[in-house]
Amino acid sequence: MRRGLIGAAALLLAAGALTTLTACGSTDQAVSGGGDHFIVGFDQNFPPYGYVNDDGDFAGFDLDLAAEVAKRNDWQIQYKPINWDNKDQELNSGSIDCIWNGFTIEGREDGYTWTEPYMDNSQVIVVRQDSGINDLAGLKGKTVMAQVDSAALHLLEDGGDQAELGASFKALQQVPDYQSAFLELEQGSVDAVALDLPVAKFQVSGKTDTFTILEDDPLSTEHYGVGFKLGNTDLRDKVQTSLKAMVADDAVEQIAAKYADQGIDFQSWILPA
Numbered sequence: 001m002r003r004g005l006i007g008a009a010a011l012l013l014a015a016g017a018l019t020t021l022t023a024c025g026s027t028d029q030a031v032s033g034g035g036d037h038f039i040v041g042f043d044q045n046f047p048p049y050g051y052v053n054d055d056g057d058f059a060g061f062d063l064d065l066a067a068e069v070a071k072r073n074d075w076q077i078q079y080k081p082i083n084w085d086n087k088d089q090e091l092n093s094g095s096i097d098c099i100w101n102g103f104t105i106e107g108r109e110d111g112y113t114w115t116e117p118y119m120d121n122s123q124v125i126v127v128r129q130d131s132g133i134n135d136l137a138g139l140k141g142k143t144v145m146a147q148v149d150s151a152a153l154h155l156l157e158d159g160g161d162q163a164e165l166g167a168s169f170k171a172l173q174q175v176p177d178y179q180s181a182f183l184e185l186e187q188g189s190v191d192a193v194a195l196d197l198p199v200a201k202f203q204v205s206g207k208t209d210t211f212t213i214l215e216d217d218p219l220s221t222e223h224y225g226v227g228f229k230l231g232n233t234d235l236r237d238k239v240q241t242s243l244k245a246m247v248a249d250d251a252v253e254q255i256a257a258k259y260a261d262q263g264i265d266f267q268s269w270i271l272p273a
Helices: 008-025 061-072 084-093 151-156 163-167 178-187 197-204 233-248 251-258
Strands: 037-042 050-052 076-081 119-128 143-147 171-175 192-196 211-213 220-224
Touching: 037 061, 037 084, 061 076, 061 233, 061 251, 119 151, 119 178, 119 197, 143 151, 143 178, 151 163, 151 171, 151 192, 151 220, 171 178, 178 192, 178 197, 178 211, 192 197, 197 211, 233 251
Parallel strands: 037 076, 143 171, 143 192
Antiparallel strands: 119 192, 119 211, 119 220
């Protein structure tokens, strides 16, 4: 089993971890509430930024960044997997301090207090090698799948920058996570998947004879940031200051190298020291 794909054992362990985190959340106070637990909300099905590894542990580039930020501020790191549909409720209720998980800023600028962008990102299309689809125009009349409430989905829906393209599809389907989407794509139930480039690289890794990324014809170019409850500039500033210090002492580059084989490229990092 490839790293990051969730087997039955990992699912059981993840469920146990989620139960533990939920129980902790009932007594441990978040940094935003004056406590010392830095509670990071993330989608556990979004490798390589946040996922459950083969050992059943939470892992990912963004989670490692958050852990280092917490260490530098003497906070206890706490990862909280969230339903992506409920992320705003989790944040506004104070059950998490931030959303940190390959979180696209564009289109959400006014909904959160953001750090400066830290990573470049593109939204791309993945198809099967034998599909005959070579560019976005080739998606006309096809069935395309994207994650619920994802940047790719918003681009293709009414009002999005690629709404005209989306309207040309036979169907634009939504799925809770990309592992499920790629199973559908491999089985031929859908013709294409729309998603973030690093996540696409992770999913395609080891299966380049099955899938291809239309990297030369992206849906858009975007940026990732850490999202906080609107108005929470104090916590945002602390996190951002730590991230910049981590750039200066090469901690970010070292974390990126750890995930290089999963599609993370330090050259895509844009937040200065």
